[in-house]
Amino acid sequence: MRFWRTALRIAMRDLRIEGRSGEVLLTTIPFGLAALFLIPLALPLDRQLIATVGPGMFWIVTLLFGMFVTFRQSAVESPAQRETLRLLGVDPAARFTGRVITSALLLVVFEAVLAPATVVLYAPEPIDGWPLLAALGIALIGTMAVDVTAGLRGRTSLAPLLVAPLSVPLLMPAASAAAAIRRGDGIVVPALLMGFAVLALAILGVMTAHSLEEASG
Amino acid sequence: MEPLLSLDHVAVAYGQTPVLGDATLSVVRGEVVALRGPNGSGKSTLLRVLATLLRPASGSGVVFGERLGTREVESVRHRIGLIAHQPALYAELTLEENLALVADLAAVVHTSPAAALEAVGLAGAAHRRAGDSSQGMLRRADLARLLITEPDLLLLDEPHSGLDVDALGLVDALVRRCLERGGAAVVVSHLTDLGVDERTVSIVGGKLVA
Numbered sequence: 001m002r003f004w005r006t007a008l009r010i011a012m013r014d015l016r017i018e019g020r021s022g023e024v025l026l027t028t029i030p031f032g033l034a035a036l037f038l039i040p041l042a043l044p045l046d047r048q049l050i051a052t053v054g055p056g057m058f059w060i061v062t063l064l065f066g067m068f069v070t071f072r073q074s075a076v077e078s079p080a081q082r083e084t085l086r087l088l089g090v091d092p093a094a095r096f097t098g099r100v101i102t103s104a105l106l107l108v109v110f111e112a113v114l115a116p117a118t119v120v121l122y123a124p125e126p127i128d129g130w131p132l133l134a135a136l137g138i139a140l141i142g143t144m145a146v147d148v149t150a151g152l153r154g155r156t157s158l159a160p161l162l163v164a165p166l167s168v169p170l171l172m173p174a175a176s177a178a179a180a181i182r183r184g185d186g187i188v189v190p191a192l193l194m195g196f197a198v199l200a201l202a203i204l205g206v207m208t209a210h211s212l213e214e215a216s217g
Numbered sequence: 218m219e220p221l222l223s224l225d226h227v228a229v230a231y232g233q234t235p236v237l238g239d240a241t242l243s244v245v246r247g248e249v250v251a252l253r254g255p256n257g258s259g260k261s262t263l264l265r266v267l268a269t270l271l272r273p274a275s276g277s278g279v280v281f282g283e284r285l286g287t288r289e290v291e292s293v294r295h296r297i298g299l300i301a302h303q304p305a306l307y308a309e310l311t312l313e314e315n316l317a318l319v320a321d322l323a324a325v326v327h328t329s330p331a332a333a334l335e336a337v338g339l340a341g342a343a344h345r346r347a348g349d350s351s352q353g354m355l356r357r358a359d360l361a362r363l364l365i366t367e368p369d370l371l372l373l374d375e376p377h378s379g380l381d382v383d384a385l386g387l388v389d390a391l392v393r394r395c396l397e398r399g400g401a402a403v404v405v406s407h408l409t410d411l412g413v414d415e416r417t418v419s420i421v422g423g424k425l426v427a
Contacts, residue, residue, distance in 0.1 A: 009321050017309040020346075076307070083270050084305035088322045088366070089295040214272075 070142025
């Protein structure tokens with residue numbers, strides 16, 4: 001019970017900070033929209049082709065810019081603030097969970113703005129994905145990447161590099177699902193794989209939170 | 218008397234750079250240690266070691282009966298209060314919200330955020346964002362944080378920095394209150410007189426000299 005109370009308190013803190021500064025979403029959403037707008041201009045004027053690549057573009061923009069959302073969001077704490085939380089005895093796993101909750105919620109907002117823009121710009125086949133699941137997966141990956149690289153000199157470069165291998169178990173079922181939808185097949189298997197990947201990432205993040213926090217000191 | 222904390226030949230390095238060479242120190246209950254030394258001598262690093270936030274590269278230490286570098290020492294962290302160079306406040310939150318966060322997350326709360334702010338003379342600025350506050354106000358709010366948790370060991374890094382003359386007594390009051398509870402304090406300060414009966418320890422080139 002205390003775990004979830006702490007996690008929600010951390011999430012509330014971060015949402016309040018984002019609500020006042022708008023730093024993460026107000027910076028990222030316009031760039032995400034700009035990317036979605038520019039990609040069709042670089043393709044041949046072929047409505048069928050643009051409609052085919054639409055879902056893929058949506059997910060690539062969501063992943064790349066979503067990761068940026070998570071990095072910025074997870075970096076709101078200064079070293080002094082992190083040390084204060086450690087001295088207060090805040091459970092690192094609860095802190096990790098709280099930050100993931102915030103990032104996931106922000107990513108859902110991000111996706112909610114990008115999805116209609118994708119429909120307008122690409123007229124794609126239905127984006128029958130799992131925005132909530134993907135948002136949670138991206139939030140987990142980004143938060144873990146920030147924690148793994150915390151305290152390292154090259155963290156701003158290392159964190160994005162870490163994202164690539166961590167994203168593989170999330171992207172592969174997403175790509176399989178997109179192909180299955182095009183073929184008119186069911187998406188149960190890719191959805192299960194994606195759910196399993198998110199669950200594994202969540203367990204990994206919670207289990208390693210303490211070690212990573214202590215190592216970053 | 219059994220020491221509240223002790224260090225035995227502790228050394229710390231950041232990468233290949235040695236910061237603390239050979240620190241041996243013992244602090245008993247009711248004692249105030251004034252830590253002095255030139256810039257870059259390792260004073261702040263020593264405080265972080267005492268706060269259990271930094272693991273020694275060599276040597277050993279005990280804080281509240283728990284050995285540094287072990288998992289068990291984390292159980293005494295809530296009894297330690299650290300004021301670092303940078304205030305541990307969130308710029309977008311008000312001063313009261315910052316302290317409310319501390320009160321919500323702390324294991325034990327002795328004073329409400331509003332009362333703590335009043336005690337440091339910030340009652341009228343409770344709803345001001347930390348990012349819109351002066352350095353002196355941030356320092357006062359940081360001191361108020363310690364009034365909420367009332368730690369048994371105070372580790373203060375230049376606590377008078379940014380405070381006006383009227384507020385200098387806040388640090389003394391905080392330290393006295395801690396001593397009355399049977400606690401102790403280690404204070405890094407360039408002030409020659411802390412206003413309490415302190416033992417001075419100098420740190421030169423990463424080594425402690427009594």
